[in-house]
Amino acid sequence: MPHREPVVEDLAVLLLLGGQSRRMGTPKHLLQHPLTQEPLYRYHLSTLLRLSAEGTFPRGVWVSARQDQLDTVDLPEVGCFSLASLPKHPLIIPDIQSVNTVLDDRETHGDIGPAAGILQAAATQPDATWLVLAVDLPFLSGDSISHLLANHAPASPVSLYLHSDDGNPEPLFSVWTPLALDQLRQNCQAGKSGPCRAAKDVWGGKIVEGKGGVKVPTEAWITDADTPEEWAEAQKRLHGIEPAGTTDASTSTATHCTGFAKVAYTATAFHDAVSLVRSLPVKRKRRAPSTTSTGQFGRGRPFDAEGSEPSGAGGYTSQADIHALLPHPLEDNSAMDGYAVAASAIAHASPAAPVLLPVLGRIVAGDAPPVCSDAASTGCWEIMTGAVFPSPGFDSVVKVEDASRTESLDARRRHMIAFSAPIHPGKNRRRRGEQFESGDVLLRVDEEVTPEAVMLLAAGGVQHGLPGREVQAHRSSRRGRVAILATGKEVVSLSDREQSLAPGQVVDCITPFLDTFLRSRDYEPVHLPPCGDSLADLSSALSTALATESFDLILTVAGVSLGSADHTPEALASIGLTQQFHGVAIRPGGPVMLSLHEATGTPVLSLPGNPIASAVCMRAFGEEVLRRLEDDEEDGREPEEWRPLDMKGANEQDGGWSAWLDRQKAGVSTFAAVPVGARGTPVAPNGVLGSTCGGPCALRSLIGAGAWVRADGARDGTPCRAYWRRF
Numbered sequence: 001m002p003h004r005e006p007v008v009e010d011l012a013v014l015l016l017l018g019g020q021s022r023r024m025g026t027p028k029h030l031l032q033h034p035l036t037q038e039p040l041y042r043y044h045l046s047t048l049l050r051l052s053a054e055g056t057f058p059r060g061v062w063v064s065a066r067q068d069q070l071d072t073v074d075l076p077e078v079g080c081f082s083l084a085s086l087p088k089h090p091l092i093i094p095d096i097q098s099v100n101t102v103l104d105d106r107e108t109h110g111d112i113g114p115a116a117g118i119l120q121a122a123a124t125q126p127d128a129t130w131l132v133l134a135v136d137l138p139f140l141s142g143d144s145i146s147h148l149l150a151n152h153a154p155a156s157p158v159s160l161y162l163h164s165d166d167g168n169p170e171p172l173f174s175v176w177t178p179l180a181l182d183q184l185r186q187n188c189q190a191g192k193s194g195p196c197r198a199a200k201d202v203w204g205g206k207i208v209e210g211k212g213g214v215k216v217p218t219e220a221w222i223t224d225a226d227t228p229e230e231w232a233e234a235q236k237r238l239h240g241i242e243p244a245g246t247t248d249a250s251t252s253t254a255t256h257c258t259g260f261a262k263v264a265y266t267a268t269a270f271h272d273a274v275s276l277v278r279s280l281p282v283k284r285k286r287r288a289p290s291t292t293s294t295g296q297f298g299r300g301r302p303f304d305a306e307g308s309e310p311s312g313a314g315g316y317t318s319q320a321d322i323h324a325l326l327p328h329p330l331e332d333n334s335a336m337d338g339y340a341v342a343a344s345a346i347a348h349a350s351p352a353a354p355v356l357l358p359v360l361g362r363i364v365a366g367d368a369p370p371v372c373s374d375a376a377s378t379g380c381w382e383i384m385t386g387a388v389f390p391s392p393g394f395d396s397v398v399k400v401e402d403a404s405r406t407e408s409l410d411a412r413r414r415h416m417i418a419f420s421a422p423i424h425p426g427k428n429r430r431r432r433g434e435q436f437e438s439g440d441v442l443l444r445v446d447e448e449v450t451p452e453a454v455m456l457l458a459a460g461g462v463q464h465g466l467p468g469r470e471v472q473a474h475r476s477s478r479r480g481r482v483a484i485l486a487t488g489k490e491v492v493s494l495s496d497r498e499q500s501l502a503p504g505q506v507v508d509c510i511t512p513f514l515d516t517f518l519r520s521r522d523y524e525p526v527h528l529p530p531c532g533d534s535l536a537d538l539s540s541a542l543s544t545a546l547a548t549e550s551f552d553l554i555l556t557v558a559g560v561s562l563g564s565a566d567h568t569p570e571a572l573a574s575i576g577l578t579q580q581f582h583g584v585a586i587r588p589g590g591p592v593m594l595s596l597h598e599a600t601g602t603p604v605l606s607l608p609g610n611p612i613a614s615a616v617c618m619r620a621f622g623e624e625v626l627r628r629l630e631d632d633e634e635d636g637r638e639p640e641e642w643r644p645l646d647m648k649g650a651n652e653q654d655g656g657w658s659a660w661l662d663r664q665k666a667g668v669s670t671f672a673a674v675p676v677g678a679r680g681t682p683v684a685p686n687g688v689l690g691s692t693c694g695g696p697c698a699l700r701s702l703i704g705a706g707a708w709v710r711a712d713g714a715r716d717g718t719p720c721r722a723y724w725r726r727f
């Protein structure tokens with residue numbers, strides 16, 4: 001395990017088992033964690049010992065418990081310290097490999113709540129700084145701890161997470177230096193035992209962000225489970241699965257399995273997300289009106305793929321059939337963040353008898369496919385969305401939220417993953433060329449080169465006539481400027497590409513789509529230098545973009561889902577943006593995220609990396625943000641609205657639509673790209689919508705398409721309503 005310099009020097013961690021668990025009715029520390037079925041205190045200790053092995057807690061891992069609690073726990077302890085037994089100047093050398101205990105001895109201190117445990121632990125090492133944690137935080141994780149430590153300023157006497165609803169500090173997820181502990185001790189002697197009070201007193205005022213307060217990126221991190229109802233809710237969210245029969249997608253939650261994802265997200269209902277956009281306090285950046293309106297997007301101009309028209313093809317019509325030069329996908333890759341397995345290895349897995357497989361390694365999108373000597377039946381690979389499969393024998397991917405990482409290690413000290421259900425061979429594996437093969441026709445003669453067509457052509461490697469980064473700088477426009485930040489080390493732009501792509505690389509087809517789309521709306525797209533997978537680079541690129549204060553909107557692409565390289569939510573939180581939503585009940589595009597930089601009123605829309613998902617989210621939310629920015633503009637332009645789908649008028653053999661609408665999930669809004677028929681209305685193409693490739697990443701559904709349909713799956717059993725609009 002890599003050993004790092006500690007983020008906070010002389011740090012010890014204290015897990016408080018304390019409390020009477022009266023409202024829960026059963027000891028909270030013994031509740032069974034749903035992911036590993038261990039008691040909660042052991043689950044948390046595994047996390048703390050893992051961090052400790054990495055060097056985070058040079059002063060050891062400590063548990064504070066009453067004697068009756070100690071009798072119920074099984075700790076690899078070196079010594080149990082009670083305050084009464086401590087010499088005046090104790091010289092205690094904690095064991096940093098195992099767990100030290102300190103007796104919460106209320107006889108000596110009187111019943112002063114958690115302050116007793118904290119002060120007793122502090123007395124064992126008066127010069128240490130203490131990370132204090134309550135055991136009843138079900139979402140406690142390495143990430144939530146690292147985030148607090150990273151935001152604890154060295155000069156700060158105490159740091160506490162702030163609740164996002166009322167701004168109050170959370171006393172039992174906090175960092176205490178000797179100075180603050182002195183204050184707590186003095187306060188207790190004066191009869192004031194509340195840790196929040198001591199934190200305020202040592203700061204000489206309210207705890208706010210920057211003055212002892214640290215904004216929590218995800219409220220769940222500091223939500224405790226105090227009652228059976230709260231614990232049931234936490235269990236549900238930790239599983240990421242609604243109990244059978246009660247699925248309500250508008251409140252479903254994706255969570256992470258230890259060490260994998262960055263931030264858990266909860267899906268907001270589609271219409272609620274749109275309402276949030278419509279009330280967003282955005283600030284349009286004023287600038288002198290430009291005389292060089294782009295004017296690129298007149299309909300009906302001819303486009304020749306062989307020509308060298310560099311200034312963007314959007315709005316032209318094709319003069320000949322245009323064929324793909326590359327297949328899509330370029331290689332077999334993963335559709336999900338999870339574990340690549342041989343389906344046969346977990347064929348007999350069940351919740352009662354899960355199959356445990358060691359992690360053989362990790363593959364991130366952009367990595368060359370690893371050469372693996374282990375047999376597929378003996379292990380699994382951590383694999384991220386878009387990453388190329390290891391070979392041979394690994395045929396499917398179990399989503400990270402459907403597996404559990406245990407703290408058990410195999411003989412070679414590799415972590416064991418528990419699989420509790422079988423998987424169909426081929427599940428979540430995208431096959432090379434399954435969307436289109438090179439040579440397939442992507443655009444027919446006389447078809448319009450819409451932004452979506454530009455996405456398709458770019459994915460197919462058709463370079464000429466597409467907007468490239470090099471033609472950007474000269475444009476300006478009347479309506480505003482929008483920054484585009486593509487992320488992911490696997491993504492390369494067409495203009496960067498020479499003849500071939502390295503294994504694991506993909507062509508950026510989203511930036512050209514966004515570019516064409518924005519120019520069609522008379523916005524100036526500004527391509528920021530693409531960012532790899534590093535959190536630091538991403539945070540710095542975003543801070544720089546915000547500091548220029550010249551963008552009306554910032555669009556980020558990819559990195560919003562559950563993979564270990566998905567850093568966008570964390571980067572935005574780390575530079576102080578306020579999250580408006582992360583996760584919407586839509587398909588595709590579920591992981592989409594919207595944030596606001598309040599100081600400048602700049603919205604940041606984070607589009608998911610799957611190309612079709614990003615197109616849907618730009619149409620569904622990006623367009624709404626632009627409209628919000630234009631609220632004050634009176635130019636008589638009619639916004640293009642979603643129109644109700646008239647199924648009879650739309651399609652004479654209406655069977656396709658009914659079958660599709662019947663399949664829609666309650667509470668979810670589903671989008672699909674469809675052709676526009678001779679009557680000028682959308683056609684339900686059974687072949688595409690019904691196929692196995694009709695899912696979220698069905699880039700080929702853009703071939704021949706000219707409109708989006710949206711079906712809002714109703715929740716009360718009534719038929720779902722459908723709407724449509726042209727590209």
Ligand SMILES: Nc1nc2c(c(=O)[nH]1)N[C@H]1C(S)=C(S)[C@@H](COP(=O)(O)OP(=O)(O)OC[C@H]3O[C@@H](n4cnc5c(N)ncnc54)[C@H](O)[C@@H]3O)O[C@H]1N2
Nearest residue numbers: 336337385386400508509510558559560561608609610613
């Ligand atoms: N375990 C889970 N995995 C995934 C889930 C989930 O719920 N659980 N959601 C899936 C969904 S839905 C989507 S959509 C994607 C979104 O992922 P990210 O936004 O984090 O994007 P990446 O993982 O970085 O990339 C996804 C995919 O897109 C390709 N990509 C990225 N940028 C571009 C670009 N500019 N042009 C073309 N293609 C791009 C990338 O190579 C990946 O193949 O997550 C699912 N996973």
Ligand code: MOO
Nearest residue numbers: 588589610613696
């Ligand atoms: O894979 Mo996602 O949003 O593309 O559903």
